Amino acid sequence: xxxxxxxxxxxxxxxxxxxxxxxxxxxxxxxxxxxxxxxxxxxxxxxxxxxxx
Amino acid sequence: xxxxxxxxxxxxxxxxxxxxxxxxxxxxxxxxxxxxxxxxxxxxxxxxxxxxxxxxxxxxxxxxxxxxxxxxxxxxxxxxxxxxxxxxxxxxxxxxxxxxxxxxxxxxxxxxxxxxxxxxxxxxxxxxxxxxxxxxxxxxxxxxxxxxxxxxxxxxxxxxxxxxxxxxxxxxxxxxxxxxxxxxxxxxxxxxxxxxxxxxxxxxxxxxxxxxxxxxxxxxxxxxxxxxxxxxxxxxxxxxxxxxxxxxxxxxxxxxxxxxxxxxxxxxxxxxxxxxxxxxxxxxxxxxxxxxxxxxxxxxxxxxxxxxxxxxxxxxxxxxxxxxxxxxxxxxxxxxxxxxxxxxxxxxxxxxxxxxxxxxxxxxxxxxxxxxxxxxxxxxxxxxxxxxxxxxxxxxxxxxxxxxxxxxxxxxxxxxxxxxxxxxxxxxxxxxxxxxxxxxxxxxxxxxxxxxxxxxxxxxxxxxxxxxxxxxxxxxxxxxxxxxxxxxxxxxxxxxxxxxxxxxxxxxxxxxxxxxxxxxxxxxxxxxxxxxxxxxxxxxxxxxxxxxxxxxxxxxxxxxxxxxxxxxxxxxxxxxxxxxxxxxxxxxxxxxxxxxxxxxxxxxxxxxxxxxxxxxxxxxxxxxxxxxxxxxxxxxxxxxxxxxxxxxxxxxxxxxxxxxxxxxxxxxxxxxxxxxxxxxxxxxxxxxxxxxxxxxxxxxxxxxxxxxxxxxxxxxxxxxxxxxxxxxxxxxxxxxxxxxxxxxxxxxxxxxxxxxxxxxxxx
Ligand SMILES: [Zn+2]
Numbered sequence: 020x021x022x023x024x025x026x027x028x029x030x031x032x033x034x035x036x037x038x039x040x041x042x043x044x045x046x047x048x049x050x051x052x053x054x055x056x057x058x059x060x061x062x063x064x065x066x067x068x069x070x071x072x
Numbered sequence: 073x074x075x076x077x078x079x080x081x082x083x084x085x086x087x088x089x090x091x092x093x094x095x096x097x098x099x100x101x102x103x104x105x106x107x108x109x110x111x112x113x114x115x116x117x118x119x120x121x122x123x124x125x126x127x128x129x130x131x132x133x134x135x136x137x138x139x140x141x142x143x144x145x146x147x148x149x150x151x152x153x154x155x156x157x158x159x160x161x162x163x164x165x166x167x168x169x170x171x172x173x174x175x176x177x178x179x180x181x182x183x184x185x186x187x188x189x190x191x192x193x194x195x196x197x198x199x200x201x202x203x204x205x206x207x208x209x210x211x212x213x214x215x216x217x218x219x220x221x222x223x224x225x226x227x228x229x230x231x232x233x234x235x236x237x238x239x240x241x242x243x244x245x246x247x248x249x250x251x252x253x254x255x256x257x258x259x260x261x262x263x264x265x266x267x268x269x270x271x272x273x274x275x276x277x278x279x280x281x282x283x284x285x286x287x288x289x290x291x292x293x294x295x296x297x298x299x300x301x302x303x304x305x306x307x308x309x310x311x312x313x314x315x316x317x318x319x320x321x322x323x324x325x326x327x328x329x330x331x332x333x334x335x336x337x338x339x340x341x342x343x344x345x346x347x348x349x350x351x352x353x354x355x356x357x358x359x360x361x362x363x364x365x366x367x368x369x370x371x372x373x374x375x376x377x378x379x380x381x382x383x384x385x386x387x388x389x390x391x392x393x394x395x396x397x398x399x400x401x402x403x404x405x406x407x408x409x410x411x412x413x414x415x416x417x418x419x420x421x422x423x424x425x426x427x428x429x430x431x432x433x434x435x436x437x438x439x440x441x442x443x444x445x446x447x448x449x450x451x452x453x454x455x456x457x458x459x460x461x462x463x464x465x466x467x468x469x470x471x472x473x474x475x476x477x478x479x480x481x482x483x484x485x486x487x488x489x490x491x492x493x494x495x496x497x498x499x500x501x502x503x504x505x506x507x508x509x510x511x512x513x514x515x516x517x518x519x520x521x522x523x524x525x526x527x528x529x530x531x532x533x534x535x536x537x538x539x540x541x542x543x544x545x546x547x548x549x550x551x552x553x554x555x556x557x558x559x560x561x562x563x564x565x566x567x568x569x570x571x572x573x574x575x576x577x578x579x580x581x582x583x584x585x586x587x588x589x590x591x592x593x594x595x596x597x598x599x600x601x602x603x604x605x606x607x608x609x610x611x612x613x614x615x616x617x618x619x620x621x622x623x624x625x626x627x628x629x630x631x632x633x634x635x636x637x638x639x640x641x642x643x644x645x646x647x648x649x650x651x652x653x654x655x656x657x658x659x660x661x662x663x664x665x666x667x668x669x670x671x672x673x674x675x676x677x678x679x680x681x682x683x684x685x686x687x688x689x690x691x692x693x694x695x696x697x698x699x700x701x702x703x704x705x706x707x708x709x710x711x712x713x714x715x716x717x718x719x720x721x722x723x724x725x726x727x728x729x730x731x732x733x734x735x736x737x738x739x740x741x742x743x744x745x746x747x748x749x750x751x752x753x754x755x756x757x758x759x760x761x762x763x764x765x766x767x768x769x770x771x772x773x774x775x776x777x778x779x780x781x782x783x784x785x786x787x788x789x790x791x792x793x794x795x796x797x798x799x800x801x802x803x804x805x806x807x808x809x810x811x812x813x814x815x816x817x818x819x820x821x822x823x824x825x826x827x828x829x830x831x832x833x834x835x
Contacts, residue, residue: 032812034791039798039809042461042498042786044751045688048428048527049463049498059694062714063724067783070730070752072764 073121078131087130092139093117099143099155106150116142133703153225160228172215179207210241217243226585233699235582236554236692237589238634239294244592246601247629248295248552249526252609253545254282254305264288265602274316275400275444278309279407283414286429286465288603293548296428296466300524300544302448303433303441309407310440311353314400318352319345321395325388330378343371354397354439361389404443409451415464416456429465430527432503434490435475435519437482445486449493449500458829459793461786466527467500471773472514477506488766494782495765496795501525501749501781504773509742513542520545525779528688529747536675537627546611547628551589552746553582554634554687556696557663558716561644562704571645572666579633579670583682586631590680594623631680632746633671634687636696637716638664639723643709650736651722661739664720668743683746686719693718719748730754731771738775750780756797792821793828 042049043064077087093113100108108116120138124130136159143152183199217240218227229235239248261270264284272278282305286297299305322344323337332340348367352360365385372380380388415429433445448467456462469490470476476483490500503525505514510523513533520543523533530549535542555578564571598605599618605625608614612625639649641663642656650657667684674682693715706712717723720740722733730752737750752768765782772780787798791813794804805813805821822828 031815033815033818034807035812036810037791039802040460040788040790041798042463042788044498044781044783048466049461057691057694059697059715063693063718066713066725067753068725068727069755070728070733072730072754072767 073118074125074130076129077135078129080132084129087121089117089121092120092135095155095158096139096143096151099158100148100151102154102158103150106148108148108151112146116146156228157224160224160231163228163231172211175211176208179204179211213241213243217241222585223588226581226588229578229581233556233696234559234578235556235585236636236695237585238552238554238687238692242294243589246293246596247593247626248549249293249297249530250289250548250604250610251298251300251524251526251532251544251546252285252289253301253520254278254285254299255301255308256545257285257607257609258305258308262607263602265606272309272312274313275306275309275404275407276313276410278306279411280414282306283411283418283427285609286415287418287427289609290427290429292601292604295530295549296430296526296528298430298432298524298526300432300522301436301519302431303436303445304519306407306444307436307438307440310400310404310443313403314354314396314440315351317396317399317403318392321392321399322388324395325391329384329388330380340377344368347371352393352396354400354443357389357393361386361393364389401443401447405447405451408444408448409454411448412451412462412465413456416462426464428527430468430525431465432468432470432522432524434470434483434486434500435472435505435522437475442483442486445483446489449486449489452497452499453493455497455795458790459795459827460788461497461795462499468503468525468527468779469494469500470503470505470522470524471769472505472522477773488762491762491766491769495760495762495784496786498781498784498786501779502769502772503779504777506773507741507776507778509745510778523778525747525749529686529749529779531745531747531778532630532681532683534681534683534745535628536681537679541611541628543611546609546613548610548630549746550593550626550629550631551586552632552634552685552687553585554636554685554692555579555582556637556700556716557635558637558640558644558710559696559700559703561641562700562707562710564645566645568645575663575666576670579667582633583674586633586682587678587680590626590631593626594621596622598622627680629681630683630746632683632685633667634685634719634746635664635667636687636689636692636719638720638740639717640710644707647709649709649723649726650720651726651728651733657736660720661743664740664743668745671745684744685746686740686744686748688747688749689716689718692716720744721750724753730768734768734771734777734780735775738772738777741778742776748778750777751783753783756785790829792818793825 045060073089074087076084078084096113096116119142120135123138124135140152140155143155218231221243222230230237230240237243258271258278258281261268265288269281269284272281282299286299289297319341323341326332326337326340327334344364348360348363350356350360350363365382368380368385369382372378416426418426433448452462452467469487471487475481476487478484494500503523505511505522513521513523515521522544523531524544525531532547532549533542533544560571560574560578563574598613598616598620601622604610605613605616605622606618610625611628613622616622616625638660642649642660646653646656646659648656650660671682671684697711697714697716701711704711720737722728722736733752734750741748741750750772768782785797786795788795789798789802789805791807792802792805794802796803801808804825805817807813818828
């Protein structure tokens, strides 16, 4: 990751501009970030509802 | 007669019936028989015009569909066929004029985040130079295949979205995937095409060579690579590492306790290796200790060396066992950690992708294999460097009653560990050897009879070509093509007879296409696949010379027909999908059962392994939908989302309990012998509850699921290293996406979480 830092009120800040990584299963395999999902898969992922037990 | 018509480019123009007349006449003339009079053509033209009359402006595509229907209805079958070809030809010309260069422009000038075409496969980075180069090749190849290789009607069916030929860009080149037997491959060493590698001597080199083998094979095939027997294969490496560690520790013992020189201690140990018949192993340690304590005192006495009593020999043995076991365990952990790391970082396909790798394990109960499985799971649980969740290899834990499923089974503890790992890292997935369709092949202890799965779902087991070789190793899928099921249902307008008729026609078409591709594949020679065939990875290829044809051995592979969108199909036919109605479930099973019967029938007739696949829908779920939405508009419950539902799955948006979903999907696993997967989505918190997690897996086993997994959100904050569910705010450091955190706060947090990522130069 990039180490972007700024001095804000004399405090060093770490992580500005850094997103969260969100891992999801596509079919049997995993994908490390939602950015690489194609549009249809992104829509599908978005629609997924949790299954209760 | 309609007044207007919408052209393909969207422009509305005056409706001109003479164009229909002309097209029909042209098609009829092309046939040379079943001659039509101008009066007849006129009748047909009027029928077509009347059929598209209504409130909406008809499209050119709709009018052409009607022409086909009328020709068939009036019994002009040959003219209809000629007309279809004529349409296909024009579709191709249209494509030729515009699309390839437009595609190249899009690939060149747009980022992946804006261009869907660059995100077809989520694990390929198409923004890199090599990724883009691959896409140029791939798109150019597809263009060539569509326009110059495929029979016209097949090309048309693929382009218009009746079917989808997967990995079409590789049509002229290779097969999908292979299940690699590392035990056979390692024996005696092997060649990667870039040099010879000796037979590995310890677990670390076993693991390293496993990665190299996967990588080498991946570069010769267009799909993924799987190791069906990872535990059995790695156990040999553990055995060798243990033996080496044992003798090293034995020598150390005498160096320390007897003050022997290193040379003397080594000489003693090599005398032991030569003279004590058996080898020390994790399992047979005691027997070796006994033999050692009987042989060593006499050996020392007879050669006039310093005295070593039987008791001392036993003490030395105990030390060597203890030390060797601990050292081997450490080495195995490092090896598994390195394997996971390698498979997440090593390049294939000119750097655009890491190899698509899968490993199956869980059933080898030897202490060496158990050590492998345990350490692999522990390494997976730990994650990569800063605790990231590994994406590869896809891990599949094979569940088998009597082996690992129930308390008291020898690998039950590893099943428990697998659950804990999966609840944190999403892997392993679980496969079920007790499902009747898998159990029928199973012979205890013979890994070649244990069904394995490729990461995304592919399964290769039955073998009509050679019924004595219904085995996992050395076999794979040759190619697969999917059918757009919802479209057939939409067109049938509730008429089941019509639905099945069209479905049968589509299946015929796909079978013809798979055989067309198979002929091309059969034209290859062993030297086209220096690793896959040259090194004997593929079944029976070891019997072939470099210039020989692979046609015969390819017959061990499978040709698969896939499908997508059963849920939408049922919606279109009955108004309800199989989650909503028991009647629909019954119909769904009939449809998929019918498809399977067609595959079995084709297998009997051809002696080739035609199998039915629950298609992994990554690229296709959107493609079919987009085309159909244009064609039919947004039909509620059918085409009103951005995707068709995966294979036989209950739609992702439909609320249903995990148990019910599993129960409804399980029977389709038995029908889809080319591969299948079911998963359920669990809440992050439910998932931390290992008993709940296990109850889901046990239900899958009970219902006859072949391959399944549990999905749950795994998020990670790269700044503070937190892994788990992250909503808008990171629960550990409190930042929102994109926000910064103060160094002081991170320092404070590190006291509590020592494994947090470090920021070089800042702290
Ligand atoms: Zn955080």
